[in-house]
Amino acid sequence: MLYCRTCKARFSERKGTPLYRSHLPEATATSILKHxxxxxxxxxTGRLVGVHRDTVxxxxxxxxxHAQRAHDELVAFSPPDP
Structure with missing residues (x-):
């Protein structure tokens, strides 16, 4: 959690990423995605990382x-070829 000194609000550093509201350690989640x-x-992958296949x-x-949304945003705003 991050804390804003100006507005006194707290927010998650992971918001807007696949790891938002994740209960797994970051290393485990990253390992799943790498596998x-x-x-x-x-x-x-579940056996190698030690998690249930539903988690994978x-x-x-x-x-x-997340990748689909990023792709759509980048392609939609890409400049046309000359």
Whole structure:
């Protein structure tokens, strides 16, 4: 949690990322996503990282949705080719 000295509000550093409201340590969540990126299957990733396969699926979906939104935003505002 971060704290704003001006407005006295608290907010999460992870808001707007796939790790927002995550209860896993950051290293574990990152490891899940790295294994998926390397082409490991869901069950294999769960075994390697030590989490349930549903957790692997949830983080994969969150990261995929986040990547899709980022792609859409970047492509929508990209300058046209000359």
């Amino acid at each position: 998926i990126d390397d082409g490991c299957g869901v069950r294999q 699926m949830r983080y994969s979906r969150l990261a995929g949705d």
